[in-house]
């Protein structure tokens with residue numbers, strides 16, 4: 001079994017980097033998240049799992065200030081994101097890296113310019129020799145050869161594009177990196193390449209990571225902590241929306257049947273529950 005090397009290396013690693021306090025997120029009439037209070041320690045890799053539509057991506061976006069809490073607070077390194085004006089939030093986001101589901105590369109730029117983009121945007125005084133050095137070393141880190149730099153995104157496979165997305169996310173040495181479905185759409189081998197790169201990144205940098213995923217293999221392999229969310233609409237008032245929060249090795253032993261069914265990929269009572277919801281909402 002692969003064990004992520006996420007042991008604390010100094011005192012600061014034991015302190016939370018992210019604090020979520022009494023978080024509620026609603027859109028129009030729909031409450032997606034409610035009553036979420038959690039901390040994420042420095043250096044931790046947290047996989048957020050749960051069925052489609054339960055609010056994983058919303059949770060992740062809220063952590064990095066892309067969605068504002070309807071109620072409650074998100075603090076990064078003690079800074080309440082809601083209290084920042086847009087320019088301060090933009091400044092803080094330089095400490096975050098984003099790996100998007102579809103790589104989100106700029107189609108009109110070659111790979112070199114895509115990876116160089118955050119450096120040129122955020123550190124405009126960096127000389128081009130250093131830019132070149134950093135871009136090439138990050139491309140190497142994700143296993144891409146030099147000749148890829150001159151290519152355009154459309155010329156690369158999905159797996160290569162994801163690796164470029166990871167190189168771009170790492171180029172500013174983020175403290176928090178969020179991965180949105182990093183292995184979706186990839187074959188099992190390329191998925192495992194991405195998993196290995198997530199682990200490799202964690203070994204190289206003291207980064208804190210949040211990985212939103214449907215892929216239980218990814219969750220088990222890369223995370224030292226798994227949080228399972230459940231759709232708010234399926235719960236009664238007062239029920240916790242987080243059905244599981246612990247090490248991946250404990251998922252199978254959860255006392256909650258819904259957790260065990262989810263990780264085994266069993267529908268269980270869900271078909272009946274779903275039909276109840278569609279009847280009542282019709």
Ligand SMILES: Nc1ncnc2c1ncn2[C@@H]1O[C@H](COP(=O)(O)OP(=O)(O)OP(=O)(O)O)[C@@H](O)[C@H]1O
Nearest residue numbers: 027028032050051052053054055056057058059214
């Ligand atoms: N900007 C938005 N405006 C309105 N509703 C939204 C917005 N973003 C998300 N939602 C709704 O919030 C709910 C949760 O969405 P979210 O994308 O977080 O789910 P998810 O768990 O990541 O699902 P999936 O695994 O399918 O990606 C969905 O019902 C979605 O339609």
